[in-house]
Amino acid sequence: MMTIKLARHFTKRSLLFTLLTLILPTTGFSQVLDNPVQPVLQDVQRTTDRVRNQVQQRVQDNVQQRLPETLQNLHQGVVTVANDTMNRLPVLGANNQELFTEVTLDDGTRVLEREWLVVASAEAEQVLQKLGSELLAKQELGAVGMTVLRFKVPAEFNDEELLRRELPDAEAASLARHYVYDTQGSAATADTEQAAQQRWCETPVTIGMIDTAVDTAHPAFASHTIVQKDFLANGIAQPTAHGTAVAGLLVGSHEDYMSLVPQAKLYSAAIFHRHNALQQGAALLPLLEALNWLAEQQVRVINMSLTGPGNPLLEQAVKRLSEQNILLVAAAGNDGPAAPASYPAAYDEVIAVTAVDGHGAIYRWANQGEFVEFAARGVQVKTARRDGQVGYETGTSMAAPAVSAAAACIWHENKLQNVAEVRQALQQRVIDLGTKGRDSVFGFGLLTAE
Structure with a gap:
């Protein structure tokens, strides 16, 4: 054996x-x-x-x-x-102490083992204690208008329907597994033509991003101050490659490539934990905390190059930020044209971005659906890489920053009043691709600075 x-x-x-x-x-x-x-x-x-x-x-x-x-x-x-x-992946903290464990459900969804989140109330806490649950955290998120309980249940109560029956109605409606989200970068094949990124403006706009940590020591950021905050427990290893690539596209300065908004002030929320060289993930609660923090910093545009399951808590946070006139941009996903919609991109309040190459051809693994709003260059675009390198990256993760940059620049330069006006203005800056008008592949079309 x-x-x-x-x-x-x-x-x-x-x-x-x-x-x-x-x-x-x-x-x-x-x-x-x-x-x-x-x-x-x-x-x-x-x-x-x-x-x-x-x-x-x-x-x-x-x-x-x-x-x-x-x-x-x-x-x-x-x-x-x-x-x-x-599929059990333990996440270790200081002194190799196991802090939590990722597991994969039958449908392929990744979650933290036996962990759940719910809007906090005294009644909910009492019910969970009676069930023998372990209350792991109680997080107040003022900017998104909620306080969230994180708890771990005994194996016999690890069932959504059962928990909903036990909780008060109002709290039951907010119940969500502690989902894990993925970055959306993909392979840059050697035979793919490289695409030059377009600069949107030299204006000192403010942009937020939720991603892995950024390697701020990279030469591309030598002349930039990136305000970075992480939302992980002390001692948890953090990946840096994906966040560095996204930040490099937005504000990096390097002789080998052109960034989108080189004078922007960038707020970076780091939420991804690292298992090993092959695996990483971001849990739902750190994602909610990151949205809350960026709203507190009065960031008007937030880039999220990540995807995962929809749930009541994330949906509520997205709606609250939209009501505060904050524009959310997200990668459509790299799960393929037949895949179901990914979140947060599929929420109505979020701009979902797909990726195309330098000829306007759709990225082969891009998600498709009615939720897709814009296309941007995201195949073989040059940006900062880990370990001080510069190279080409591919995926809807690389396309989303172009739309975030465009939104921030257009909003500032045209003195627009709200998110709805910004989305309308972006529609006037596209090249229609595919079926005439908005379609499920390219959305309204390819966003261009020209």
Whole structure:
């Protein structure tokens, strides 16, 4: 049974990497995560069932032909381990203390194990204590108009329907799992034509971003002051590659590429925890805290190059910020054209951005749907990378900052009064692509500074 013990240390993603490196070429991987092979894993996970079955068949063939017997036994052990065991990812703090654990549900959604969030009330706290729940945090979020309880339930109460029955009606309506969100960077293949980014203005506008931490020591930020705040417990490792790429697009200064708004003041909220070189995630409560903080800083435009599940708490926060005349911009997602809508991009109050290449062709893995509002260049765009490098990145994550920059510049230069006017003004700056008028692929069209 040694095989099974070894297998329990494998995640689904690490197994895929081990096996797929035998059959997939290694060309032009992005560094938008802290390890350049992650985009390949993301592409594999986004394929349809048909393609996935074909890949699995190829894996089986290659396992038999190319793996030594010991690794074949390891493979057999891995595939027999239960999914919840394979997909448990502990997050460690100082002194290697386990702070929480990510698990993957049957539908592929990532959550913190047995953790839930709900709008706080004395009645809700009493009910949760009677159920034997552990109250982990009580977070007041004044700018978004709520106080949130974070709690962990015993295994027998880890069920949404059951918890809703037990909680008071008002609090039950706000109940949400403690979801985990992903960045939306992807592979920049070597044969893809590179696209130059357009500068929107030299005006000292203010923009907020919610992402991984930014490597502020990168040479591209030498002449910039980035106001950065993280929303993670002390000692949790944080990735920097994705946030550095997004910040580089917005305000970076480098002789090899042009940033969107080089004079902007950038507020960066870091919410992503790092498991290892291949895996990272951002929990819902830090996302809500980040939105609250940026609203307190009176930031008018917030860029969110991340996606995940919709839920009542995130929806309420988005609505409250929109009511305060704050414009939210989000990546549409990189899960493929047949994937369901991703959040926060799919909320009506949020501008959802898809990615195109230098010829206006849609990025092959971009989500599609009626929620898509604008397209921007996001395929092979040059920006800051981790470890002081500069290079090309791809994904709807790289397209969203262009719309955030455009909105901030147009809002300031035209002295517009509210978010609705800004969205109308953006529609006047597009090149219509695809079906005439707004469509589910390009939205209103490609936003251009020309």
